Amino acid sequence: MQNDFYDKLSQLALKRSIPYCMGCHKEAKDGRCLSCGSDDLGFLLPGCSCGWGLDWIIEEILKECLTPVDLAEAFEQSVRESYPETVQVAWMNLDVCTVCQEIDPVSWNIAKGEWEDQECEAGTIVTFDGGTYYWAYDLEAL
Ligand SMILES: [Zn+2]
Structure with missing residues (x-):
């Protein structure tokens, strides 16, 4: 799944960039x-910069086109979908997410971690660096 996206992003990176001689600072389409006959080329991303390999271009494309998943918010939303009711404590009607986070933040964080793993395995969210997550449907839209 992740590799699939990586391959597609590499193709996109190739499409958006121009082969570039890093020695002569010239395009080598x-x-x-x-100028120098070298075929050991880097890439130029027009309007951005140049460098070796495609990984940095993929990063630029992701940064430019996608918003990383706000994991805290997404997890809250999924909890809200599972527990839409409010909790009544004495005369107070409280939001389930707020109550959980305040009463047992440790358990909340564990559940959040498990939810991340689950979503990742299901392919709903994708990460390339283990830190920043993107929605799979955003990546597909690219
Ligand atoms: Zn050259």
Whole structure:
């Protein structure tokens, strides 16, 4: 799943960038530098910068086009869907998420971690660096 996205993003990165001779600082559209003849090329991302490999271009594309998942908010939302009712304590009607987070933040965080793993396994959210998550449907839209 993740690799699938990575392959597609690599293709997208190739499409958006131009082969670039890092030595001569010249574009090398045909895959070979016209000045020095080298085919050991980097990539130029127009309007951004140049460098070796595609990973940094993928990062730029992700940064530019996608909003990372707000995990805290997404988890809260999923809890709200499972427990839409409010909790009544004496005369107070309290929101389930707020009550859980305040009464047992440790348990809340454990559940949040499990939820992240679950969503990741289900392929709903995708990460390439283990820290930033993106919605799979956002990636597919790219
Ligand atoms: Zn060159």
